[in-house]
Amino acid sequence: MTVLLHTPLFWTALTIGCFLLGQHVYRLTGNLVLLPPILTGFGLVITTLKLTDTPYAVYMEGGRYLHDMLGPVIVMLAVPLFQQLKALRQDAIRIALAVTLGSATTLACAWGLTIWWIGDPMLAQTILTKSITTPVAVAITSQLGGDPSLAAAFVILTGLLGVILILPILTLLRIRQPEAIGITLGVCAHAIGTSRALELGEREAAYAVTAMTLTATLHAIVLPLLAGLL
Structure with a gap:
């Protein structure tokens, strides 16, 4: 044994x-x-x-x-994105605004609440990457001076909470558009949320993949630039 x-x-x-x-x-x-x-x-x-x-x-x-294998698996999610490419092009501006504002909100809340309640800069820098996929989160956290192992845990916890809470909250708010559901799952719950979107339909999956990819890209560009300021 x-x-x-x-x-x-x-x-x-x-x-x-x-x-x-x-x-x-x-x-x-x-x-x-x-x-x-x-x-x-x-x-x-x-x-x-x-x-x-x-x-x-x-x-x-x-x-x-x-x-x-996480990297190649994420790349495979390009299939539903390709299938809805025409609709995504038509909504490009709205998607960009939603991802930008959504990412800014998650960053501000994560940083502000951690500093306010815990007061630990290292923990705050680590939790900033909670809403992006694990490979990207680990790489960015290392640059920020956070804890990569803890970052992976935050990513998993965020994804699980997102899958559990997002759909009931959207239902409560009477938001039923597939595009809104997909973007919310992609921005807030990354790959785990995207896997849930795949169960809901092609439109939700495509918008979730797009939102997840753009969110990870935006974080990868912005967070290292903000590292010095934070």
């Missing part, structure tokens, strides 16, 4: 298996918003690590294979 726990491919297979089990649970519960597959899989992996007393470094010997 000890040998198995130190085998990198074991942890790769376990992670994939936990996610597939999460998908099964998600379908059995009628796509319950409180149980997205990534949350169930996340909990199962953590439980396994805790029960086997496995260090994070040992897990990442296998987990890095999946981590390295």
Whole structure:
């Protein structure tokens, strides 16, 4: 058993298996918003690590294979974007405004609330990248002087909360346009929100992919420039 726990491919297979089990649970519960597959899989992996007393470094010997695939997987999301390219061109100005204002709001709230409640500049710099995909967040956080590992945790938590809260809030506000739903999921919940948009329809998915990509690009350009000021 000890040998198995130190085998990198074991942890790769376990992670994939936990996610597939999460998908099964998600379908059995009628796509319950409180149980997205990534949350169930996340909990199962953590439980396994805790029960086997496995260090994070040992897990990442296998987990890095999946981590390295994040970039190509994000690129594959260009397919729904291409399918809705005509509509996206027509809404280009509105998308740009929504992404810019949405990104500015998330940055201001994250920085301001962290400084106000906690007063830790390093933590505030780390949480600034919470609304972009993990590979980009880790790279930018390193430039800002934050904690990359903590940044990855913030990204996951933000995505999960976004998937759980965004749709009920939009329903409460009577916002039902596919474009608005997609942009909100993409800006606020990055890849996890985009995966939820893929379940809703092609239009939601395309706008979520566009918003997620533009948000990550905007953060990558603006945050290093703001590092000195913050």
